[in-house]
Amino acid sequence: MKLDKIKYEIVADLIARLDTGQGPLSLLDVGCRDTVLRRYLPAAVRYAGVDLFQNEDGTVDHVQDLMAGLPLADRSWDVVTALDVVEHVDDMKAAMDELWRVASRQLIVILPNVAYVGFRLKFLLKGHLGTDKYDMPYPGNQDRHRWLTTQQQADAFMAAFVEDKGATLEIFHTSESPRKASLARIARLFGLGPNVWAWNSLYVISRVQA
Numbered sequence: 559m560k561l562d563k564i565k566y567e568i569v570a571d572l573i574a575r576l577d578t579g580q581g582p583l584s585l586l587d588v589g590c591r592d593t594v595l596r597r598y599l600p601a602a603v604r605y606a607g608v609d610l611f612q613n614e615d616g617t618v619d620h621v622q623d624l625m626a627g628l629p630l631a632d633r634s635w636d637v638v639t640a641l642d643v644v645e646h647v648d649d650m651k652a653a654m655d656e657l658w659r660v661a662s663r664q665l666i667v668i669l670p671n672v673a674y675v676g677f678r679l680k681f682l683l684k685g686h687l688g689t690d691k692y693d694m695p696y697p698g699n700q701d702r703h704r705w706l707t708t709q710q711q712a713d714a715f716m717a718a719f720v721e722d723k724g725a726t727l728e729i730f731h732t733s734e735s736p737r738k739a740s741l742a743r744i745a746r747l748f749g750l751g752p753n754v755w756a757w758n759s760l761y762v763i764s765r766v767q768a
């Protein structure tokens with residue numbers, strides 16, 4: 559699987575690996591924003607989006623705060639995605655528990671890697687990370703990141719979560735563009751690990767099928 563694609567393409571590739579054998583796959587996209595992920599999925603996938611706010615096109619199916627609980631039954635969706643979502647909440651463990659509750663087969667989570675070399679350089683040279691999600695404007699930013707997630711710490715968090723749930727875990731350290739992939743190749747030549755060159759980390763958490 560190519561990891562220099564944008565996150566939606568990578569998720570679509572992961573979904574293509576799943577063979578339901580029981581009709582169309584269902585996917586719940588938590589933190590869907592403009593529901594852009596839907597465009598990358600096969601037409602047969604039954605899609606619904608959840609977000610804290612309704613978008614301009616009115617395509618969010620459930621306007622709901624993840625931390626208030628999702629109005630959905632346990633294991634009611636084959637796949638649940640949370641792409642750049644969990645770092646926005648105050649209680650990451652509780653958010654992961656709720657996402658996992660409604661997933662019957664897989665939970666796919668993406669977290670940014672703030673230890674990425676580009677972020678490091680921006681902070682060194684300019685004193686900020688180059689994204690307003692970490693800034694502190696007055697009177698505030700409802701969409702801010704609550705956590706400075708790094709590859710090493712995020713991997714350890716997800717490994718502990720999976721052990722707790724008795725699930726299986728796949729980890730992909732992605733570049734999300736050919737340019738960033740070129741930088742990653744150079745970094746690896748110097749023996750640098752993904753905490754330096756990975757743009758984000760993608761986690762596929764699967765239930766152990768009986």
